[in-house]
Amino acid sequence: MVARGNYPITLMDTLQATLKTRVNDSAIVSNLRCGRTKTTALVKNVIGPAGKSDLVTILKSLHFSIIVDETTDRTTTKFLVTLVRYFNEHQQKPVEEFFSMPVVSDATAAGLKVLILAEFEQVGIRLQKMIGFAADNCSVMLGYKGGLGALLKNDLPWLTVLGCICHSFSLCSSAALEKLDKSIVQICHDVHNFIAYSSKRKKEFKECQEFLNAAKHSISYPCKNRWFAFEGCNVRMLEQWGPLELYFQSFLAEDNQAAKKIYCALINPKMKLHYSFLAYVLPLVNKMNVHFQSEKVEIHRLLSSVEAGLRPIMDNFIRPEFLRGKSAFDVDHTNPRHQKAIIGIYYGAKVETLIMDLSSSLCSNVLLAFRISCLTFYIELFSQIKMRVNHKDDxxxxxxxxxxxxxxxxxxxxxxxxxxxxxxxxxxxxxxxxxxxxxxxxxxxxxxxxxxxxxxxxxxxxxxxxxxxxxxxxxxxxxxxxxxxxxxxxxxxxxxxxxxxxxxRETLPPSSPERELDLDPAFFGPSSKLTLS
Structure with a gap:
């Protein structure tokens, strides 16, 4: 029960005592001796090896793919987690299972290659059975010449190497955001840091929310290591824009430079225009990201799904005659002749509404600068996607x-x-x-x-x-x-x-929930949770 459900082993101490209290008429229960120590030994020395043996037997007769990622526990010991993906005859579908997690002594691509091959060779699994390799997109894993995938492919020419498409989309969005004014993202950091760590300021901000009948939500932190973080932060900032303006306006009489800086940013129409634009475009990218996090087989639809996701965005700034009858990957999106006039580019309905609301006070130069920065965002986004999605892969x-x-x-x-x-x-x-x-x-x-x-x-x-x-x-x-x-x-x-x-059986990019594992300390030492990043 503990191993299958991934429950804490300490639960066995409580379970044992509870059973003896509730089922006091059973000789079996009264003689039960299975606390955390014995459970740890059973899982580590019996269930674990038996499961590994069964998996090895399966892999010796089937073709399979591997998904790898490095992780570090609380003692800063580095591990290489390896999952195997194979076609389960009984379930009639591909499944992913944990294979091994050896300690890494040499974190270079060559060192990781030796480590992976040794893990399979020492249990007698022929490398000819390995047909796919997937990892995140760091240079050690997927460097074009010296990455782990490239080194494995030198020894196994038939190997299909894939990067994580979801991670790629996240990097594309991040790179496009870098083309915008850095203050756009920074203001979200500043607002969160100003309010989140003071109970007094939280209470005062809640009063502003109540006064304007706004939802009592806090401002999220835009963590760069989480794929969808900034979209949620962006939505929350727009939702709380009125209460935030009212709250930071109350600091104008004080000598608080941080609050004054935030207030000046909030009343700047350029700032709200950019947040409204991102509220439109980021969900379009993240929708593709979510699609490829499905546990279903999607590798055969990778190119068609990406192109279908790109089309609505390209319609926003590419002239229709240059899109007609062409693949989205073949359009030269950087050519000014192929782009719409700057006033004809679509930035989202919220932006259009906001421009109409601010028409009397919005400076034409500010509006032009906003339109140009959004066009730059579109161009960089497509450049990154084309670079990271190999649409010419045979x-x-x-x-x-x-x-x-x-x-x-x-x-x-x-x-x-x-x-x-x-x-x-x-x-x-x-x-x-x-x-x-x-x-x-x-x-x-x-x-x-x-x-x-x-x-x-x-x-x-x-x-x-x-x-x-x-x-x-x-x-x-x-x-x-x-x-x-x-x-x-x-x-x-x-x-x-x-x-x-x-x-x-061909492996999918490692974006499924199996990549984030709750690993019990009975198996792998002091760290009870290792997140593959």
Whole structure:
């Protein structure tokens, strides 16, 4: 119970005493001796090794991918946490499991490579089974030439290396924010620091909120290490703008320079214009970020989803004739000829409303400077996304064909290019597989919400024994399916199934909840929580 539920081991002391009090007529309970010491020993010496042994047995027979990240505990000891991602035959979906967490003595890319390979070799897992590697985007992990991913790929040429797309979007937003006036972010820091650490100031600010009938919310701290932090801070600042102005106005009679500085910033129309603009544009970027934090298989939709997310933003400042019929990645967004006139750029409805409200007092030079800074933000944001999302990656391009919509459309007549990418893990006849793939387009069906079907469900489409589960779990609606052609007869279509299994085992960027682990001290020493950052 403790190991499965990740509960504190100290709970066993209380549980043991409670059971003996409540269940006093049981000889088994009265003889129970399992406090924190014995529980620690059982988990560490029995359950842990048994689970590791079972996982090793699975990995010896399946292809898998790894997700790695460094972490440091409270004693400043550095560890390398390794998760493995493989296709679970019983659950019929990819799963992630903890594999190892060795101490790091050499934190260079070469040292980490030796450490990772040794962890697999010492338990007898062949490296030929490893087909994917994912990590965060630091240079040690994903440096183009000397990063850990590049070094592993030198030894394992078939390896697919991916960075964390969610972390990439966060870096894109941060880089774009750097192009704006630094006082825009700094004012949020200043407001938080001025109020948050004084009970007297909190009480006074709450009185201002009550006077203006505003929500009694505090000002959040814009932490740079958290992906969505500034969006929440931005929304909170706009929500509390009136109470903040009233509160800091009360310090004008005092000789408090920090409060006067904040008040001057709050009454500056440029400041509120920028916060209103960020309230519009940051959610558009973070929406893509959230999409790729899904635990579903999304790697085949990476490029199409990013482009779909970029389109609404590009419409704001790129002229329509230069977007028509082109991929968002192919548009030269830095060319002034491709950009809309400065007054035609869209900055969000809140900005438009605010400009109309301030039309009588807003200086034209201030408004022009605001528009130019927002255009600079757009340009830098797209430059960063294009730099960090490799839209020319052959693997990502070929993987798009396993999207159910594409697979059933009949547009992709050959799976040979994708087969070639994973040829080291497949031993089947390419002609047979290609024929089976082509037959997928002949399936006649009406499917509600086709985009929501997980990629791994394609594995089940060809198996009659899973048809009922497919209908129940995915809410399929079939229309005029030819049973004799596709769900009966001698042909089992195992070729397509193996191709799909290999593909969906491919690792996703490490943005799932598994990256933030609550690790019990019985396993790993004094630190009870290690956050992979």
């Amino acid at each position: 693997t990502l391009i070929q993987l798009q064909c396993i999207d159910p919509k594409e697979a059933l459309s009949g547009k992709v007549l050959s799976i040979a290019p994708l087969f070639y990418k994973f040829r080291s893990t497949l031993t089947l006849d390419i002609e047979e597989i290609n024929t089976e793939w082509w037959q997928l387009s002949k399936l006649k069906r009406t499917i509600r919400e086709l985009d929501a079907i997980p990629a791994e469900s394609l594995l089940l489409q060809r198996k009659k024994r899973h048809r009922k589960a497919l209908l129940e779990d995915l809410d399929y609606q079939y229309d005029d399916i030819d049973e004799s052609d596709h769900f009966s007869g001698e042909s089992s279509n195992d070729g397509d199934e193996e191709v799909m299994e290999v593909i969906i």
